Amino acid sequence: MKSVLQELVGGKALIFIVVLGLGGSFQNGFHLTAISSPTPYIQSFINSSWTYHYGDVPGAKTITFIWSAVVALYALGGLTGSLSVRYFTSHLGRKGTMLLNSGMTIVATVIMYISKPTYSFELILVARFLFGCGAGLGGNVHAIYLGESSPKKVRGMVTLTAAIFLALGKLSGQFVGLREIIGREEWWNILLCIPSFFCLVQLAILPFFPEAPRYTLIEKGNTQQCKKALQLLWGPGDYKIEIQEMLAEQAVIGKEHNKSLLDLLREKNLRWQVLSILVINGCIQFSGVSAFSVFSFNIFLEAGIPEDKIRYVTLGIGASEVLISITCSLFIESVGRKALLWRGFGGMSTIMTLITVTLYLKDYSSVIPYTTVVLIFLFIIFYGAGPAGIAISLANEIFIQSYRPAAFVFTGLLRWLGFTVLGFVFPFLIGALKPLSFVLFACVCLIAALYVCFILPETKGKTLLEISQEFKNIRACGSSTEEVLCFETKL
Numbered sequence: 358m359k360s361v362l363q364e365l366v367g368g369k370a371l372i373f374i375v376v377l378g379l380g381g382s383f384q385n386g387f388h389l390t391a392i393s394s395p396t397p398y399i400q401s402f403i404n405s406s407w408t409y410h411y412g413d414v415p416g417a418k419t420i421t422f423i424w425s426a427v428v429a430l431y432a433l434g435g436l437t438g439s440l441s442v443r444y445f446t447s448h449l450g451r452k453g454t455m456l457l458n459s460g461m462t463i464v465a466t467v468i469m470y471i472s473k474p475t476y477s478f479e480l481i482l483v484a485r486f487l488f489g490c491g492a493g494l495g496g497n498v499h500a501i502y503l504g505e506s507s508p509k510k511v512r513g514m515v516t517l518t519a520a521i522f523l524a525l526g527k528l529s530g531q532f533v534g535l536r537e538i539i540g541r542e543e544w545w546n547i548l549l550c551i552p553s554f555f556c557l558v559q560l561a562i563l564p565f566f567p568e569a570p571r572y573t574l575i576e577k578g579n580t581q582q583c584k585k586a587l588q589l590l591w592g593p594g595d596y597k598i599e600i601q602e603m604l605a606e607q608a609v610i611g612k613e614h615n616k617s618l619l620d621l622l623r624e625k626n627l628r629w630q631v632l633s634i635l636v637i638n639g640c641i642q643f644s645g646v647s648a649f650s651v652f653s654f655n656i657f658l659e660a661g662i663p664e665d666k667i668r669y670v671t672l673g674i675g676a677s678e679v680l681i682s683i684t685c686s687l688f689i690e691s692v693g694r695k696a697l698l699w700r701g702f703g704g705m706s707t708i709m710t711l712i713t714v715t716l717y718l719k720d721y722s723s724v725i726p727y728t729t730v731v732l733i734f735l736f737i738i739f740y741g742a743g744p745a746g747i748a749i750s751l752a753n754e755i756f757i758q759s760y761r762p763a764a765f766v767f768t769g770l771l772r773w774l775g776f777t778v779l780g781f782v783f784p785f786l787i788g789a790l791k792p793l794s795f796v797l798f799a800c801v802c803l804i805a806a807l808y809v810c811f812i813l814p815e816t817k818g819k820t821l822l823e824i825s826q827e828f829k830n831i832r833a834c835g836s837s838t839e840e841v842l843c844f845e846t847k848l
Contacts, residue, residue: 365511367592373566374503374515378522380459380559381499385492386526387552388431390675394534395545399481400424402545406476423478427485432777434489439769441490442497443762447615451502451569458495459556459563461487466553473546484549493773496523497765504753504761505569506590508599513689513750513817520746521682526552528675535668566590574600575607575758576615602820609822610759618770621763629828630755631767633813637698637748638768640805642775644705645798646740649674649733662726670730674737681741693817694747694754699809701743706802708736709795716792744805754816755824 365371403423407415415423445454465487472480500519507515529552534540539548567573567586574583580600587596621627657667689697715729748768756764786794814827 368588368590369566370506370515370590372562373506373590374518376559376562376566377455377499377502378518378525379555380455380462380495380563381502382496382519382523383526383529383555384462384488384552385435385496386523386528387530388488388492388526388549389530390527391530391534391548391551392428392431394531394540395542395548396424398542398545399427401542402473403478403481406478409476423482427481429777430482430486431489431492432773434486434491435493435776436489436770436773437486438490438493438495439497439773440766441494442501442765442769443615443617445494446498446501446762451498451505451572452563452566454498455495455502456560456563458491458498459559462491462495462556463553463560465491466550466556470546470550493769497769500749500753501761501765502569504750505571505758506586508587508591508596509602509818509820511690512754513694513747514686516750516753517682517686517689517746519749520741521679521686524675524678524682524741524745528672528679531668531672531675535672570599571603571758574603575610578607580604602822606757606821610757616760616763618763618766621760621767624760626825626829627756627760629812629831630764630825633755633808633828634752634764634768635771636805636808637744637751637813638771639775640702640801641744641748642772642779643798643801644702644740644744644805645709645736645795645802646705646745647776647779649737657730662730674734677734678737678741678745681738682746685742685746689746689750690817693815694750695809695813695815695817697743698747698751698813699743699806701739701747702802702806702809704739705736705744706799706806708732708739709799709802712736713792713795713799716795751816754819754821755828757821757825 365374400420403420404415407419445457449457465484468480468487469484472478472484496519500516503516503519504512532538533548533551567582567589570583570586570590573579573586583603584596584600587599588594616624622631657670658664662670685697712729712732715725715732719725719729752764752768753761812831814824814831816824816827819827
């Protein structure tokens, strides 16, 4: 552990990680949870601003439609931002894209703030879309920047900080949304503007940090600048091993940089990597964790928790996710990615099954609802201890430089489409199936656990070229006499 801490404080890496995180995934986490607290106030504002501008009182269906648009435009913006990752990182680099993203978020903040004094609900729609764009673009580039700036021995821990700042953002959104803080009707527009302060911090400090070392050497061909960047971030040293690994990867890539998403999906040698990203990220979206984040109020109400206690229970869950994400970052380099990932999914599957049982038995004892709360805490712990951070690490580690931006476009597409679909489907799902809807989530988690356990190679301590070879060693063989599909993984 001392060696890892020494790595972080040997140069300016720790400051770099914090500055990048506050302007990166933190923004997404905050906006995911902060919007729930001022919901009734924004709906009331939509009603009054419509009347102010158009002279008549809008119907209930109109208010519901506009509010749905406020929620949906954030997801649409996230999808748009994710799809633009390759374009901006190719033209502006990793640092330039993060600075552009912070600037866009500040513009969105100004629009959100003035929506209230101008009585314009339309400005809320514009701001939410821009906030979503910032979340989709900044969250992905944040992870890429971290992965391309980290030495191999701390790569997993450093990239996992993106998950830590996402969890911190969620917790901050829940905390400031409390009525005792600023979750009041007169302050709802200020509440949604708070995280942009950290974008200002990033705009002020990030220009003094270097571009990602891997990007500088492999794509720009500047070995000297790459070495200087590594020394600034991680302290004095010649970094010969790291530079040799980058040069070897550059030799393999040649001049073929910045592949598109279609190139990624068409490349036969990357089909196992693409399938792995599809399974892991797809299963995360439909594991139930998004349902707990967005519909926690409804779930706890269904479980029998008193309405006035739900907000504080949700705050406790947010704190648990932060603590377990930090703990996971301390063990990722010793335990490995694969073990944390399959155990996390396996634990989530088991707990979802138990939650189904407790929801059925909630009326038999006053203790059962609180058992459900404990199980949800455990679910978040297993999620934070594995899938939450490891998925980000894997996307960085299993694709070489030329395909990495396209890979993050793919993961962003999966994440935001999954978030949108679940947002529309889950209310109907829980209404129709009741507790049985959680069985579906349990099955999804089990599929992910089995895939990781039996197919996904370990990536800890390996170069990107070695990891690519591990995936090439996966074989699918079919027997002509038996209709059996077997998988052989050479690790």
